[in-house]
Amino acid sequence: MSSDRKIVKPKPLSGFPEWLPEQRLVELRWIDTIRRTFEAYGFCNIDPPSVEDVDVLVSKGEDADKEIYGVRRLGGGEMRDEPKIALHYDLTVPLARYVAQHFNELSFPFKRYQIQRAWRGERPQEGRFREFYQCDLDVLDTGEVSLHFDAELPVIVYEILRQLHVEPVTMHINNRKVLQGFYTGLGIADVVGAIRILDKLDKVGAEEVNRLLVDDLHIASAVAAQCVALASIRTPDGSFEERIREFGVHSELLDTGIAELKFVMQAAEAIPAGVVFADLSVARGFDYYTGTVYEGKLSAFPGYPSVFSGGRYDNLVGGFLRQNLPGVGMSIGLTRIFSKLLAEGQIAVGASCPTQILVIQLPETPREQAMQTGRALRDRGFNVEVYHESKKIGHQIRYATRKGIRYAWFPDPAKHEVKDLASGEQSPADPATWAPGK
């Protein structure tokens, strides 16, 4: 307690969110719900290291090198067999590496979920963090992956969001084959380049996209206008097909894409109206998507980045394995959703601890009586604290109230009593039979 001691009170690290106990308690409950739902559909969990070999990350990195966080001992110096490592920036690259490495020990179709942190060295802004939780689920197989999985993932994700009361949300589904087939039908040579430009529609607007298509890809202005017009199609059902057909553009790939998208939209009928849309503006920047693509938004906050996303890919393990592994997956941006709804006051934060019952230390009662009561209630599945300090009863009650503990238990051997601190009601109770109210 010397006053001349140098005190440096720690400050938050920008981009590294941290929650108070009462907030973390809700986040944990969210993670439990997500995990339980993933498992209800038979997905297994994997938990790869936080780091990967730098070459693994950079090889898949799509120009993300600058944002990758390298990891290196502060002490420096050489250590034998020391790998060059960096923190993963998503959960997809670790999945690809994991499946390639353990290929012979896994059963396919491989359905896995992953709930982990990921790291990106970017400038923090609203919804963008340097460290954040992602919740991913993917299905990979050695042969074909049934389109039924494309249809099932939105149902699973919606079920989670509904349970978490993350509403209203909108889910935007497209199929890259529709875009590629349409562009091919229009005679565009650089289809991938065109998709990359269209992906910017949200950010830069229709006029700029039009200009980029004309200037960068040398596409005729009228053709570029059709690309932009296609992106404006958004329907709550399979009716997007008629809208596409009006353009009179034809290609086999377009037909396949339309059929696939209609299949997924039909399965999505299990989700309440107003949530799912076939949205032809969704392109997803990543080149590895080849079919269905998903994107989710908090509809109350239109400017906020997408809160879940994913899609289908033809091969996730290129470069790691001689075999192709197609699949389909979806990723929920847990920290992005949680931090926003917390900041908006839309998450009900309550108790700061999981304790349900505080056993009071009565001055005239032997201590062992309180301990025994605690054990008896704990054995019945309750979360129970025995107050350990020698403090006045009023002080103990205030401790319970401050932490949001609902019940205070008076372990008087002659007559146990329990007080409901919410209602103020106090009544006799038996540790062997008592049940909480409400």
Next chain:
Amino acid sequence: MSSDRKIVKPKPLSGFPEWLPEQRLVELRWIDTIRRTFEAYGFCNIDPPSVEDVDVLVSKGEDADKEIYGVRRLGGGEMRDEPKIALHYDLTVPLARYVAQHFNELSFPFKRYQIQRAWRGERPQEGRFREFYQCDLDVLDTGEVSLHFDAELPVIVYEILRQLHVEPVTMHINNRKVLQGFYTGLGIADVVGAIRILDKLDKVGAEEVNRLLVDDLHIASAVAAQCVALASIRTPDGSFEERIREFGVHSELLDTGIAELKFVMQAAEAIPAGVVFADLSVARGFDYYTGTVYEGKLSAFPGYPSVFSGGRYDNLVGGFLRQNLPGVGMSIGLTRIFSKLLAEGQIAVGASCPTQILVIQLPETPREQAMQTGRALRDRGFNVEVYHESKKIGHQIRYATRKGIRYAWFPDPAKHEVKDLASGEQSPADPATWAPGK
């Protein structure tokens, strides 16, 4: 599938353990048990970032600088407001920083648990990893922290180990005041230095400790011998006191230490005989311990490093806060225990997924029938997969067997049947009422 593609099959990173799905499933169950038990005693969870400001880590680092993993963008270059960060090497420093930073928003006594990874850039060896899970629980307060907490922590930790079948274990408890009081009573000036040397007893042996005490601290050989002799005391109960008293050494601190250790040993009587020992050889290297110290061993593997440890400290937040915060805590080395028992074949690893029931796709039955059956069973709380690919029934059953899925469900609308793949028995069943066997 081109054969000229360059394939680099990924290799494991040394020191970064990674489990197969069936192993991870058990690890997750372990984490659930640990968490549930921590919460049953009213500890709240916190989940600080994986990184801290480098200065925060180094200031508390006890010469650990060389092992700290710094984190830096690979791209390099300057970014405004970019903190200098490193991965935490334990969960205690983040706790200290967290409590100091959020001091006014927390309720005391602050009882928290933390289940997180930590990172150390050391050379991997058996039981030592570069990335590992720790499970910590600590109680901190602004004033006194009741000795009842010192007595409760071993009970909680033992309850966890028993549930996980981590047996046989031994728990070694000492009190730094006993050592300090004894050394003071012997007239030793550099008490902290003596404790640091005694802490090496396990590694270097009695003769070398004797030599170090004499040569480095200029302690008389006969006195040094008494220090070493004290460390040989190990009793399953409070009888260590008589053994200490035989030395005829006296000091007030020694009396306090003996009383505290006896108090903790008495509470430990709730733990089966043969587990807990008052062990005067336990010193714990860290200088911040000031009272009770704990150390746990897997008794079947005497050479293996300690698998849990902890102790009492007078002040955890020195340098961060003007106020002193005493506390007591314990840390379970989850990865260290799990990896060892796994390697020794002592962990029963079963199914590679959480699925309980696979709903078979019958060729002559409408698909919706299978989907509906899946939903009905899922609504009743079962983990259920519907087989999505169009494969023969035998293939679907083999998939279930390979993944360790116990039940195959045949959703024939006229007559539902379920096959127990463990017994081979097949019988009629109703999705609305069916219950698993055993």
